[in-house]
Amino acid sequence: MAELLYRLGRFAARRHWTVIGAWLALLAVTAVTYVSFAGTLSSAITLPDTPTTRVSQQLEDDFEGTGGGNGALVAETTDDAAFTSQQEKQLGELFDRITGVDGVADVTDPFETQAQLDDSAKQVSDGKEQLDDGLAKLREAQAQIDGGRAALEQQREQAREAGTLADVRAQLAAAEKQLDEGQAELDEQRAKAEAQAPQLEQGLTLSRLSAPYRSVSEDGSAAVANVVFDVATNEVSVETKTAIEDLVADADIDGVEVFASQEIAQTVPEILGPGEIAGVVVAAIVLAVMLGTLVGAALPLVTALLGVGIASLGSLSLSGTVEFLSVTPVLGVMLGLAVGIDYSLFIINRHRRQLMQGADLHESLGLANGTSGNAVVFAGVTVMVALLALNVTGIGFLGLMGTVGAVAVLVAILMAVTLTPAILSLVGHRILRKKERARLASGERVDDAVVSERDKPMRTSRAWAVLGLGVVALLAVAAPATQMRLGLPDGATRAPDSSGYRAYEAQAEKFGDGFNGPLLVVADLPKTVGKDDVVAEQAAVGEALGRVWDVHAVVPIGASTDRSALAFQVIPEQSPSSQSTTDLVHNLRELRPTTSDGERATLGVAGNASAGIDISEQLAGVLPVYLVLVVGLSLLILVVVFRSILVPVTATLGFVLSLLAAFGGLTAIFQLGFLSDLFGVHAPGPVLSFLPIIATGILFGLAMDYQLFLVSGMREAFAHGAPARVAVQHGLRAGRAVVTAAAIIMTSVFAGFIFSHDATIKPIGFALAFGVLIDAFVVRMLLIPAAMHLLGEHAWWLPRWLDRILPDVDVEGAGLERSHPVEAASGTHRAGPDA
Structure with a gap:
């Protein structure tokens, strides 16, 4: 390998324009392929075949209207006053326009939803009150009948004592018949009331469980509209989300601000922002201080940036056919910049040392490529192996991130061992400081590679x-x-001025932390139930859900088409990223609620918070295996090298x-x-x-x-x-x-x-x-x-x-040094165009 790199370095030095032109041509090709084939990036992290995805699939297959993903639009008045009727009307019109966006199945009007919730609660409450009044009247009527029977018996006894029983027998019989008829009617009314009581009690249970859920805050200053998509959240197109954001931005409702939640307002991070540029500037300063020349400082930066451009454009050209996370190209840029600068620096440093020892320019470039370049190739391949090993985890997006990072490192290696010698050939001895060139011209040689005092x-x-x-x-x-706890970013971690963060904060403040991470719970019943029994099963299962620690509200969604399963929305007390919500998901999955007939149901949990928990736990389980793999690889490689x-x-x-x-x-x-x-x-x-x-x-x-x-x-x-x-x-x-x-x-x-x-x-x-x-x-x-x-x-x-x-493996290229010892260039170095 060292000899091959030596020859490659000399070739690049002699044919520098050919090498430089080839790399620029490759940059142009990747730019064309990027423009032609690049797709959109996603910030939604998903894994197949998790408990959450299985429940989501069940919702899509078995429940009408619940299979699509959803996001939220949070509206808030700027003065914390309740919405006016005009503002409610304008918001309703906005929601109607968003419903018309391609890819949006429905947008719930929060004011209509809240009115329905309030009406339903009132009806249940009124029904309970009427039943209680009716039962009270029945008790009063029963007391009157019982009092009438007691009075009648007293009259009968008095007539018996007076010997006039025969005279009043007919009158007493008529009175007793009237009381019997009243009792029969009373019993009939009581039976009807008792028949209604269980249904009303079930309604009361569901109303009590869902009472904390609101779509309009109690003070009337905030409202949440649920946006339902045709497909899962991670499959919603960028065009759909952008269209919603544009409509929200153009709403212009006086006194009202509308924010799209992070599921809608997911932003793709910029690849090179002010912080990243500052990091490159610091790198340039370090290079200038170490190498002492602006040319030397610029060279690693140029090669690294060119390599990052080629690797990034080339990788993103595949984003039209492969789903890329938005962080994936950023990781490639990180690695490409860092190792690209470093690998070029290692070769430049070796080349400078050899020049100060008096080596010929092209020979020095060949030797630097065969020694330090050899070490660069080995070190870079080690990084690539570690990154490609991410594919062993079996997690798709991780493997893709590792592969893109490995491509960036590969390009950095190739740039270091080809473009760096080519440009160094053009730069000549100007890679040395003026004082170093002067000493070299005077015949002074420096060799710091030998062991000394x-x-x-x-x-x-x-x-x-x-x-x-x-x-x-x-x-x-x-x-x-x-x-350490693992999780995925939620709205709270977004930039404070972002729509996702403001939507998150508004919901947390006006409704409660748990409203930012609602859970979807599906209860698989032991058997199919009849239409008339659905409410009873919802009340029984919902009651069990409501008793679980950290549950704020339980809202029934509906039954599956064959009525073998029930769906609920469960609002946690705490935020989606809290430990208590993680515990809640596990507790719900372990719960086996009792149905109305005493049998046990099985629960599954879905939702964005649940998905984040599943992904984090699966990744945490893979980490020890990957760590053992990397440590074992480290030992093996180093035993061979050293x-x-x-x-x-x-x-x-x-x-x-x-x-x-x-x-x-x-x-x-x-x-x-x-x-x-x-x-x-x-x-x-x-x-x-x-x-x-x-x-x-x-x-x-x-x-x-x-x-x-x-x-x-x-x-x-x-x-x-x-x-x-x-x-x-x-x-x-x-x-x-x-x-x-x-x-x-x-x-x-x-x-x-x-x-x-x-x-x-x-x-x-x-x-x-x-x-x-x-x-x-x-x-x-x-x-x-x-x-x-x-x-x-x-x-x-x-x-x-x-x-x-x-x-x-001779990573240091010691064999090459022995076969190609550094010799002073013939003649005295003269200050020329490259001096």
């Missing part, structure tokens, strides 16, 4: 202190990760520590709210469900990059006869500057995404920036050198049998 080993006591304190500090930072057992073990343990520390910082800020204002987190909540898996794959690859560029220098010095502890310091000194610059660049690029307004991008940017910072500066530059010092020569121990069977 500066490579003095650290004290053993210091190594123990660094290792001990470092591990304790990382474990302390990682501690919050023990409380031909050692203990070096891979220390490297992998260091990766695990940095990963846990990244998770700890992520949990502390984004879930627990520590320093949340500093990072613009206005609504702390669960950690983004797929972030731990994504961060594990990316940070693993980047950690191996830094491990390779630092420890390979240690191995090379040890292989050339330097004492083990001296070799540790030499490798650290040789690679420290470039790894420091690379880590700062990568951290700044990732950190730029922290300031995105998108709740999905922000935590990803933080996790990657913080993870790289910890791994590069704490683990690779402090803990690993300390551990290597303490291990001494044992660090490089490898069983002989394993040494014989392992392939010699």
Whole structure:
């Protein structure tokens, strides 16, 4: 591989315009394919075959009018006064216009809905009152009849004592007959009342359970209209959502604001915003300081941006046929920028060192490509493998994210080993500072690759202190990760000025937190029921649902077409992302309510909150498997590269520590709210469900990059006869500057995404920036050198049998250096056009 890259570097240097033209042509081709074939991006995260999707499918198949997705339009008066009749009329007209949008099945008028709810509750209440009045009158009538019978018996007794019973017998019989007729009529009325009582009691039960549900707030200042779509929420087209948002924006109702919920107003994050640009600016400053020339600083940025353009346009060209999450191309941009700059920097740094040793320009480019470029290819392939391994999880959108990220890294590798040498050939010796060119012209040569007195080993006591304190500090930072909860962003995490956030806040304030995450509950009955028995079953099952902890309201929706199942809307007490709502979903699924005839029903739960819980739990279950896969891969790769057992073990343990520390910082800020204002987190909540898996794959690859560029220098010095502890310091000194610059660049690029307004991008940017910072500066530059010092020569121990069977990958390109030693260019360097 090293020899191949050497030849490729020399070819790119000689045919620089051909290489540059080929890459520009490829950029043009990807731009054309993007314009021709790109589709729309989605911000809805879904997984097939979850408990939620199965219940949603049942609703679509068995219940009329409940299969489509839904969103909400929240209207609120600007002065907190109740809606006027004119405002209600204008809102009704707006809802009618939205109903006409293609893809919208229906929009419920909240004022009509609330009026129906109030009328229904009043009818049930009036019916109860009338029944109670009727029963009271029946009791009074019964008392009168009983009193009449007592009086009649008293008259009979008096007549018997007076001996006049025979004279009044007919009169008493007539009176008794009249009382019997009254009793019969009373019994008939009582039977009718008692027959109505169970139905009325069932109605009262349902009315009591659904009473907290409202479509218009109690003070009359807010209303929620439910938008029902023809298809599931994640399948609703961007055109449909945009049309609704346009109608809402053009409503112009005096004194009223209307907000679309996040299900409708889902926005696609911008790929390069102010924060991302600031990160690139910081990277440019670091490059300028390290390389000392503006040309040198610009070169990695140009190649990285060109690579990002090609990778992004090429990947998005497939978005017309494959469903892309909106975060997927952003992740590709993150990785493409970060590794593109770093990989180019590694080759430039090696090329500069060789030029200062007096190497010929083209020969230096070939050698830099065959040594540092070889390491770049290996490091990049390691990152790609970690990303492609996301496909092993079996989760479609994760696999696609990993694949797109791997494509971005592949393009960055190819750009580094072809375009970088080509441009460096054009730049010539101007990649060096003026002072360096002057020293080179005077015949002075610099070679800092040899072991010298500066490579003095650290004290053993210091190594123990660094290792001990470092591990304790990382474990302390990682501690919050023990409380990590996974979830998906809801309206509360949107930008404060967004429609989704304002709709969420208005519902939470005016109706309650749980109204932002209603649950759909389907009760599968043990047998089909008759039409007249539906209400009784709804009351029985609804009563059981209402007794579950954290249920705010239970609203019956209807029965399936064959009346073998019932559907309810359950409003939780707390927000969709709260732990109590997660517990509620589990409790409902475990509940087996008793039906009216004493048998047990089975419950299923759906809804946006339920879907988020299912996705988060499935991803949490995959994380340990993926982590084991990555750790095992790490050990295997490092054993092959460093031909050692203990070096891979220390490297992998260091990766695990940095990963846990990244998770700890992520949990502390984004879930627990520590320093949340500093990072613009206005609504702390669960950690983004797929972030731990994504961060594990990316940070693993980047950690191996830094491990390779630092420890390979240690191995090379040890292989050339330097004492083990001296070799540790030499490798650290040789690679420290470039790894420091690379880590700062990568951290700044990732950190730029922290300031995105998108709740999905922000935590990803933080996790990657913080993870790289910890791994590069704490683990690779402090803990690993300390551990290597303490291990001494044992660090490089490898069983002989394993040494014989392992392939010699020669990542550092040592063999190439021996076959192509750096030789001074013939003649004295003259300051020419490239000076």
